[in-house]
Structure formats: structure tokens, C-alpha cells
Amino acid sequence: MTTGRSALRRLMRERRREVPPAARIGAAGGLAAQLLAHPLPPGAHVAGYWAADGEIPLHVWQLRLPGDVTYCLPVLHEDGRLRFAPWKAGEAVEANRYGIPEPVVAADALLQPERLDLVVVPLVGFDHRCHRLGMGGGWYDRSFAFRHHAPAPPVLVGAAFAFQQVVGELPSEDWDVQLDAVCTDLSTVSRAT
Numbered sequence: 001m002t003t004g005r006s007a008l009r010r011l012m013r014e015r016r017r018e019v020p021p022a023a024r025i026g027a028a029g030g031l032a033a034q035l036l037a038h039p040l041p042p043g044a045h046v047a048g049y050w051a052a053d054g055e056i057p058l059h060v061w062q063l064r065l066p067g068d069v070t071y072c073l074p075v076l077h078e079d080g081r082l083r084f085a086p087w088k089a090g091e092a093v094e095a096n097r098y099g100i101p102e103p104v105v106a107a108d109a110l111l112q113p114e115r116l117d118l119v120v121v122p123l124v125g126f127d128h129r130c131h132r133l134g135m136g137g138g139w140y141d142r143s144f145a146f147r148h149h150a151p152a153p154p155v156l157v158g159a160a161f162a163f164q165q166v167v168g169e170l171p172s173e174d175w176d177v178q179l180d181a182v183c184t185d186l187s188t189v190s191r192a193t
């Protein structure tokens with residue numbers, strides 16, 4: 001069902017980009033409230049993303065995180081798996097090959113995906129089973145493939161506008177990593193256990 005996936009991806013990306021600025025800012029606040037309901041261990045390492053292509057923004061959540069939490073952003077790595085770099089507002093970033101800013105840090109400051117407690121995962125579409133349709137690079141699926149056989153942490157929580165939930169079920173592939181939950185501006189959908 002590769003065609004189904006690419007047509008849906010195009011449609012959802014268009015809808016995401018069409019959200020007016022005021023609605024986008026309001027949605028970021030609603031999303032933050034949903035995300036903050038997830039308990040974090042003391043000194044947690046969490047990953048967000050730098051919103052691009054109309055994605056729901058994470059800045060409100062980032063600003064409201066407890067002071068002992070380390071916020072990280074994804075960094076593309078040549079082995080096809082993401083690394084995560086601690087990042088605070090104002091620190092240096094550089095556009096990656098997709099034009100998405102990523103922190104400029106020394107290699108030894110990068111964290112492996114396994115090191116994180118909570119990962120907020122960008123997505124294009126999701127369904128009631130917490131299956132995810134991403135941008136099509138397979139980055140999150142490769143990086144968190146270990147979650148097929150291992151329990152959380154990291155807890156994987158998708159972030160989306162409520163309208164990104166599809167009716168019915170997404171066509172899925174063997175490699176798709178199911179999310180533990182998806183938070184939207186309006187509510188949280190949890191994976192059936």
C-alpha cells in the first residue's frame with residue numbers, strides 16, 4: 001500500500017501547512033498541556049523536534065518543562081539512525097539536508113536513541129492504534145526499531161493537530177514502530193495494551 005501512504009502524506013502535509021498562525025499558536029498551548037501530563041523521572045532526557053513544514057510547534061512544551069529536564073533535538077547521522085543533541089533556546093543550529101535546523105555540537109555530546117526517557121515524535125498522520133505515518137525517510141522507524149522487542153523507556157509520544165488522525169486505520173508496514181500515545185492540541189490517544 002505504498003501509493004496509499006504517499007497520497008495521504010501529500011494531503012496531510014498540505015492541510016498541516018494551511019493552519020493559520022493564530023490557530024497554530026493556540027494549538028501549541030493545547031499540545032503542551034497534553035504532553036506535560038506524561039510523568040518524567042528526575043533528571044529526564046527528552047527529545048522534541050524543530051517544527052517544520054507546518055508541524056505543530058513544541059516551544060510551549062519546551063518552555064514549561066521542569067528545570068532538571070534536558071531537552072534534545074534530533075540530528076541526522078550517517079548510519080541512518082538519529083542521534084539527539086541537548087539544546088537550549090539561543091544555542092547554535094545549522095540546517096540539515098532537509099533544511100531543518102539541528103544543533104551544532106561535538107560528536108561526544110550526541111546521545112543514542114536508547115538514552116532518552118521520552119521522545120516526542122513528529123508525524124504526518126496517525127490512527128487510533130497509534131500507528132504513525134511520517135515524512136517517509138524512515139528515520140524514527142530505524143532509530144527506535146529496538147522498541148519492537150523492548151518496553152519503554154524511551155516512551156514514544158507522537159505530536160499532531162487533532163485533524164491529523166485518519167478515519168479507520170493507516171496502511172502499515174512491518175518496520176513501522178507503534179507509538180505509546182499520540183498527543184494533540186485537544187486530547188491524548190493511548191495505544192491499547
Ligand SMILES: Nc1nc2c(c(=O)[nH]1)N(C=O)[C@@H](CNc1ccc(C(=O)N[C@@H](CCC(=O)O)C(=O)O)cc1)CN2
Pocket residue numbers: 049050051052055074097098100122123134135136137138139140
Ligand atoms: N521537524 C522534524 N524534524 C525531523 C523529522 C520530522 O519529521 N520533522 N524527521 C522525521 O523523520 C527526520 C527528518 N526526516 C525527513 C524526511 C523527509 C523530509 C522531506 O522534506 N522530504 C522532502 C523531499 C526529500 C528531499 O528533499 O531529499 C519531501 O518529502 O518533500 C524531511 C525530513 C528528523 N528530523
Ligand SMILES: Nc1ncnc2c1ncn2[C@@H]1O[C@H](COP(=O)(O)OP(=O)(O)OP(=O)(O)O)[C@@H](O)[C@H]1O
Pocket residue numbers: 132133134135136137138139140141142145173175176
Ligand atoms: N527498521 C528499519 N530497518 C531498515 N530500514 C527501515 C527500517 N524502518 C524503515 N526503514 C526504511 O525506511 C523507509 C521509509 O519508511 P516509512 O515510509 O515508514 O517512513 P516514515 O516513518 O514515514 O518516515 P520518518 O520516520 O522519517 O518520518 C522504508 O522504505 C524502509 O525501507
